[in-house]
Amino acid sequence: SIGLHPWYITESRKDAFAIIQQLATHEHVKAIGECGLDKACTTDFALQQEVFALQIELANKIYKPLIIHCVKAYDEVLQQLKKSKVPVVFHGFNKSEQLARQIIKAGHSISFGKALMQKHVQQAAASVPLHKLFLETDDDHLSIQTIYQTAAKVFSIDEDSLSLQLQKNAALVFNL
Secondary structure: OEOOOHHHOOOOHHHHHHHHHHHHOOOOOOOEEEEEEEOOOOOOHHHHHHHHHHHHHHHHHHOOOEEEEEEOOHHHHHHHHHHOOOOEEEOOOOOOHHHHHHHHHOOOEEEEOHHHHOHHHHHHHHOOOHHHEEEOOOOOOOOHHHHHHHHHHHOOOOHHHHHHHHHHHHHHHOOO
16 A cells, blocks of 8 residues: 555655655555544644545545544544545554444444454454454564454454455455
């Protein structure tokens, strides 16, 4: 994926976004992101919103899915995503079951990583339909195998069936 992460957006965003636009059409680029909004970082929030809107527009134009980074800005992200015409995956989800249901109701997918080791996140994950599920490590020390094992227990499914479902999800969302 390629995108402008909210932590790294600067006032020279026009130059950076021009590069993103140019590279986004490359066949090996399967998604736009991580992009989104983060109220816990120092980047000006209005600037984040502007750049996020540009990335949604780009994803729609070239029809590539969005990988979402969101911290303390779920209402704003979900509002902006109403403009999205492409699949959306919320990356590194670690919030409540209620929020997971809200994201799924909006038609989006959710990816779980290290946070899946926490009981409240397992509860949230259990509310996600398998066809809207992704798993990740996000460069964490935890192996993807451990995350798969935990997810298999959460969903009461064997790891092979889970793996096949995730392959289907990836093929559908990332047009593989």
